[in-house]
Amino acid sequence: MRKSFLLAIGCVVCAVQAQDSPQAFVGATLLTMDGPPIANGTLLVDQGRIVAVGSQVAIPATASVHRLDGKVIMPGLVDTHSHIGQVAGADRSAPIQADVRALDSINSRHAGFMKARAGGITTVNVMPGSGHLLSGQTSYLKLRNASSIEQLAIRTESGAMAGGIKMANGTNPLRASPFPGTRGKAAALMRAQLVSAQEYCQRRESDNPPARNLGQDALCEVFIGERIVHHHSHRHDDVLTVLRLADEFNFRVVLHHVSEGALVADAIARAGVAASIIHIDSPGGKLEVMNLLPDNGKVLADAGVLLAYHTDDPITDSRLFLRSAAMGVRFGLDRETALRSVTINGAKMLDLQDRVGSLTVGKDADFIVLSGDPLSLYTRVEQTWVEGEQVFDLNNPEHALFATGGYGAGRDQVASDVLQLEAAQ
Amino acid sequence: MITRRNALSGLVGLCLLSSPLQAESMLVLADRLYTKNGPVIESGAVLIQDGKIRQVGRQAEIRPPAGIQTLHAAVVTPGLIDARTVVGLAGYLNQPHDQDQLENSTAMQPQLRALDAFNARERLVDWVRSLGVTTLHTGHGPGALISGQTMLRKSYGAQVDDGLMQPLAMIVAQLGPGAFGAENRSPGTRSKQIAMLRQQLIRAQEYQQKLQDVEEGKAPARDLELEALVAVLDGSVPLLVTAYREQDMRSALRIADEFGIRIVLDGAAEAYLMLDAIKAAGVPVILHPTMARQFGELENASFTTAQQLHQAGIPFAFQSGYEAYVPKTRVVLWEAAIAAAYGLPFEAALAAITIDAAKILGIEQQVGSIAVGKDADLVLFSGDPFEYTTQVRQVIINGQLVSDEPH
Numbered sequence: 001m002r003k004s005f006l007l008a009i010g011c012v013v014c015a016v017q018a019q020d021s022p023q024a025f026v027g028a029t030l031l032t033m034d035g036p037p038i039a040n041g042t043l044l045v046d047q048g049r050i051v052a053v054g055s056q057v058a059i060p061a062t063a064s065v066h067r068l069d070g071k072v073i074m075p076g077l078v079d080t081h082s083h084i085g086q087v088a089g090a091d092r093s094a095p096i097q098a099d100v101r102a103l104d105s106i107n108s109r110h111a112g113f114m115k116a117r118a119g120g121i122t123t124v125n126v127m128p129g130s131g132h133l134l135s136g137q138t139s140y141l142k143l144r145n146a147s148s149i150e151q152l153a154i155r156t157e158s159g160a161m162a163g164g165i166k167m168a169n170g171t172n173p174l175r176a177s178p179f180p181g182t183r184g185k186a187a188a189l190m191r192a193q194l195v196s197a198q199e200y201c202q203r204r205e206s207d208n209p210p211a212r213n214l215g216q217d218a219l220c221e222v223f224i225g226e227r228i229v230h231h232h233s234h235r236h237d238d239v240l241t242v243l244r245l246a247d248e249f250n251f252r253v254v255l256h257h258v259s260e261g262a263l264v265a266d267a268i269a270r271a272g273v274a275a276s277i278i279h280i281d282s283p284g285g286k287l288e289v290m291n292l293l294p295d296n297g298k299v300l301a302d303a304g305v306l307l308a309y310h311t312d313d314p315i316t317d318s319r320l321f322l323r324s325a326a327m328g329v330r331f332g333l334d335r336e337t338a339l340r341s342v343t344i345n346g347a348k349m350l351d352l353q354d355r356v357g358s359l360t361v362g363k364d365a366d367f368i369v370l371s372g373d374p375l376s377l378y379t380r381v382e383q384t385w386v387e388g389e390q391v392f393d394l395n396n397p398e399h400a401l402f403a404t405g406g407y408g409a410g411r412d413q414v415a416s417d418v419l420q421l422e423a424a425q
Numbered sequence: 426m427i428t429r430r431n432a433l434s435g436l437v438g439l440c441l442l443s444s445p446l447q448a449e450s451m452l453v454l455a456d457r458l459y460t461k462n463g464p465v466i467e468s469g470a471v472l473i474q475d476g477k478i479r480q481v482g483r484q485a486e487i488r489p490p491a492g493i494q495t496l497h498a499a500v501v502t503p504g505l506i507d508a509r510t511v512v513g514l515a516g517y518l519n520q521p522h523d524q525d526q527l528e529n530s531t532a533m534q535p536q537l538r539a540l541d542a543f544n545a546r547e548r549l550v551d552w553v554r555s556l557g558v559t560t561l562h563t564g565h566g567p568g569a570l571i572s573g574q575t576m577l578r579k580s581y582g583a584q585v586d587d588g589l590m591q592p593l594a595m596i597v598a599q600l601g602p603g604a605f606g607a608e609n610r611s612p613g614t615r616s617k618q619i620a621m622l623r624q625q626l627i628r629a630q631e632y633q634q635k636l637q638d639v640e641e642g643k644a645p646a647r648d649l650e651l652e653a654l655v656a657v658l659d660g661s662v663p664l665l666v667t668a669y670r671e672q673d674m675r676s677a678l679r680i681a682d683e684f685g686i687r688i689v690l691d692g693a694a695e696a697y698l699m700l701d702a703i704k705a706a707g708v709p710v711i712l713h714p715t716m717a718r719q720f721g722e723l724e725n726a727s728f729t730t731a732q733q734l735h736q737a738g739i740p741f742a743f744q745s746g747y748e749a750y751v752p753k754t755r756v757v758l759w760e761a762a763i764a765a766a767y768g769l770p771f772e773a774a775l776a777a778i779t780i781d782a783a784k785i786l787g788i789e790q791q792v793g794s795i796a797v798g799k800d801a802d803l804v805l806f807s808g809d810p811f812e813y814t815t816q817v818r819q820v821i822i823n824g825q826l827v828s829d830e831p832h
Contacts, residue, residue: 281716281759282552284517285751314718315751320763326813377766377813404767407698410724 022046023388024059027069028369033344033358043073045365048387053359074339074374075358076122076366076386077321078346080276081230081256081310084112084318089128089136089166095179095186096193098215100136102128103161108147111402111410116318117143117392118403120368120381121311123154123347123356127166127230133173133180133190137218138163138230140350142366144386154352156226164254164350165222168232169241170288187241194249198223222251228351229253230276234288236260243271254349256310258300259292265303274306274349278316279324297341298332307337308346319381319403326375335375449824450474452489453803455501459772459810461780462794471501473801476824481795496826498818502775502810503795504559504802506782507757508711509575509665509691509744511566512550513543513585517753523547526566526747528573532606533625535596535653537573539564543585549754553745554580555832556756557804557817560590560783560792566747567599567667567692570618571625574653575665577788579802581822588822590788595689596657598622599667600676601722619676626684629654663687669694669713669722678706689785691744694726700737709740709785712777714755715763717746731761731777732768742782762811774811807831 023045030041032053042059044052052058059065085106090097106126116124122143128136140154140162153161169186173179180186197219203210204220221227231242231253239258246253255261258275261268268275277296284290301307309324311317316324325338333341347357355364369383381403384392393399401409451473458469460481470487472480480487489495516523525542528534543563544550550561564575575595579588598604605613612618632651639645656662666677669692681688690696690710694717696703703710712731719726727733734741743764745755757778765774783793792800801824808815820828 281752281756282517282549282754284549284753285519285748287518287520289751290518314720317716317718320716323813329814330816375814377762377809377811380766404729405719405725405727406729407695407725409727410720 022051022060022063023066024057024063025066025068025073025367025369026059027067028071028073030359031072031074031339031374032360033075033340034360040069041073043359043365043367045385045388048365048389050359050361050363050365053361068369071382072370072372072374072379073359073367074370075343076356076368076384077120077342078308078344078350078352078357079116079121079124079311079313079318079321079342080254080308080346080349081127081278082112082116082121082124082313082318083127083129084116084124084313085110085126086112087126087128087139090132090134092131095132095173095189096134096215097132097136098134098165098193098197098218099213100128102126102136102139102163103149103153106139106149106152108149108152112313112318113143113147114392114399114402115409116313117384118381118394118399119311119317119319119321120370120384120392121318121321122366122368122384122386122391123350123352125164125230125310125350130168130172130232131175133167133169133186134193135166135168137165137227140164140352142364142386143384143391145389145391154355162350164228164230165218166230166232167242170232170234170238171286172232172234172288183238183241187245190245191248194219194245198249223249225252228349230256232256234259234292236263238288239264240267243267243273246273247271257289257312259289259296261305262293262296262299263291265300265305268300269304274308274345275300276308276310276346276349278310278312279327280316294327294331295333297328297338301333301337301341306345306348307333307341308349309341310346322374322379322381323377326377329375339374449476450490450493451801451821451824451826452487452493452495453501453805453821454484454495454497455805456499457501458795459500459502459775460795461503461776462796469501471795471801471803473803473821473824476801478795478797478799478801481797496805496819496821498805499808500806500810500815501795502557502804502806503779503793504800504804504820504822505557505757505778506560506562506742506786506793507553507558507745507778508562508742508782508785509746510553510561510563510754511747512553512561512745512754513545513547513563513578514539515549515566515747515753516544516547517549517552519750519753526564526572527568529569529607532569532604532610532612532621533571534569534573534650535571535657536649537565538592539574539576539594540585540589540592543576543578545582545584545587550580553754553756554820554822555817555828555830557758557806557810557820558756559802559804559820559822560788562594562744562782562786564594565597567597567603568747570598570600570604570612570621572597572599577786579822581825581827590791593656593662594786595663595665596653597665597667597691600673601668601670603667603669603722615673615676619680622680623683626654626658626680626686629658630684633658657686658684660687663689665689665691665711667691669726671695671698674699675702678702678708681706681708692746694723694730696739697727697730697733700733700739704737704739709742710734711742711744711785714744714746714757714760715767716755716760728763728767731764731774735769735773740781740785742777742785758810758817762813765811771811
């Protein structure tokens with residue numbers, strides 16, 4: 001009895017684990033984000049990596065073949081700014097809390113993870129929440145078949161869990177002391193922190209190192225370019241303040257939201273800074289975003305700014321991430337940039353462009369299978385694959401519940417096949 | 426394309442709004458004309474005179490006057506109807522000075538009129554109009570047991586009276602935690618909500634009885650609060666009951682049954698759990714926006730609820746609803762579109778923001794379809810109205826071109 005139970009679990013494990021043999025995805029149109037579309041193409045995957053992409057790919061005899069005629073394959077989507085997993089970073093005690101890590105708070109069984117997979121998202125920057133000058137370290141995740149942060153985390157070369165750091169200005173961090181009360185105070189507090197971090201980081205290399213300070217350690221990683229600053233900023237003058245601080249302290253920064261980006265697009269482009277923006281269905285909602293218009297993406301891209309969209313889930317729904325890019329097109333953005341803005345451009349903003357964001361030989365086998373044009377309302381994400389493993393299947397009723405919603409779709413859980421996989425490990 | 430200068434200043438909108446209604450003729454040509462009053466007409470035409478639709482048919486059948494102003498689009502539909510919104514009351518800045526959709530000093534205030542709070546120059550009115558919405562069922566929002574009244578108005582005009590269709594359309598109630606009182610104020614539970622609502626309706630019944638029994642000169646003192654509820658009791662005005670959970674919707678049906686009143690279910694996220702009961706009660710549904718965030722009371726919401734209501738034969742319409750944050754208003758065109766992508770047939774989705782919405786609101790004689798004699802409210806699209814990348818090219822209200830910037 002016990003033996004047969006284990007056997008049954010073993011079969012489930014077979015279905016969801018990385019295949020030992022190569023897999024060929026054949027017949028779909030490939031939107032590689034690394035060259036022109038390939039009609040009737042073949043994507044060959046082995047050991048979690050892409051090993052061949054093209055229209056004339058020799059399929060090894062050992063490969064399992066997935067026929068996908070009429071479908072569209074594109075890279076797994078990269079969401080540069082999300083709050084799935086009930087993430088909570090800094091608390092209300094101070095405006096700057098660089099020591100706080102998103103990864104320590106993420107509920108990896110949160111329904112948002114399955115919904116994100118259903119939306120075709122494979123890489124996500126989970127950001128700690130709002131209302132601080134610096135609300136903590138962010139977490140770059142792969143939405144693998146897993147339910148612990150250790151398994152979901154993207155690792156740096158040193159094996160650490162990868163992430164950036166989240167900062168904000170404008171009205172977002174303004175509140176009663178010790179938080180700043182004005183924009184001038186906000187910038188002064190941040191500059192003072194960065195100055196002290198500069199000194200700390202220098203002394204750390206000396207013969208007389210200071211006592212270890214977790215927050216300053218994180219800022220040292222910012223100064224050497226290993227930890228990118230993800231900076232919430234809406235109003236045009238706040239955007240310019242970010243550029244000024246980045247220039248003064250020489251840190252790498254990605255602008256987030258950038259609601260008035262269109263007003264300072266040239267300055268952003270000149271600074272060589274990337275913009276991760278959001279599509280919102282109407283103007284307003286707070287004073288800072290009164291001038292947000294849906295042609296923001298077009299204006300920024302036309303100025304030469306590297307552009308990505310983000311969900312800011314739950315502000316917009318991860319399952320409708322492609323809609324954001326499509327709405328950009330409705331309001332003037334070109335299709336090619338729109339597709340890049342949810343794939344390779346986002347990957348660049350997370351320093352992950354060598355691993356994800358395009359269907360390129362050597363990169364991780366992260367891709368989605370679509371029923372048609374990715375920018376069409378009527379297209380559905382049918383399959384999501386991460387590192388050669390399928391993590392979402394629209395034909396699986398349990399997965400489909402997360403894709404459409406319905407009774408139970410909001411409860412924190414992971415799909416049963418993942419739980420079974422864990423039980424077997 | 427929207428131009429940033431115009432979109433930011435609203436200048437174009439105000440210029441259009443300030444010109445008086447004129448007796449005008451216009452011819453609208455459509456490659457595909459969805460009249461919602463019969464089958465699709467290929468190569469269709471609509472002749473407009475004096476703000477009304479005068480002729481509808483194939484282009485070959487219409488004989489327009491020479492030199493008539495002519496517009497042409499790939500697809501033309503009736504003007505869209507937002508079956509439940511707060512635009513005009515809840516402003517886009519989202520500051521205390523422009524949030525008039527909820528007064529929460531007490532739990533029940535059915536006497537609050539929408540027209541006393543409506544800002545005709547509110548930017549969100551311009552915004553939804555530019556996206557094809559020509560008729561608004563707008564007024565007080567969710568958040569109180571009875572928050573106030575709604576009205577029906579076109580989405581054009583520089584002051585509230587312009588385009589006003591009905592000053593009182595419905596009285597708004599809400600059941601469930603979304604309408605609990607703050608800081609230990611009642612109602613604090615579902616049971617308390619129902620007890621308070623029943624008690625107030627009983628008071629209104631007694632007031633109604635006094636009004637009927639009154640002898641000459643012996644009228645009861647006027648009570649605006651109870652007066653408004655008498656309109657619900659006598660059936661002239663429906664009670665719009667916001668309820669998301671199944672148990673709250675069942676409470677709404679129980680109240681409707683006890684007092685013999687007309688209700689419309691609003692929100693109805695778990696309607697798919699009780700389709701038979703809703704259908705048996707003959708209650709229409711104004712469904713939450715399809716893209717409403719699926720957590721809290723909407724944790725069980727589904728993109729497919731509209732399709733299930735349609736399949737069950739329950740009359741329903743889409744709404745933009747109320748948003749406390751962003752987007753400060755949703756757009757019914759886009760909410761219907763998502764439902765169409767998740768199983769709701771195209772024509773049913775279009776009906777739910779045109780003729781079916783008009784029927785639920787009781788204005789189907791005036792708007793909701795392209796039919797001779799109705800108001801000339803039309804939307805001109807560059808293609809499939811629901812497709813993400815299609816644009817609204819022009820919007821016509823009462824025969825006037827009120828939006829001419831692609832959106």
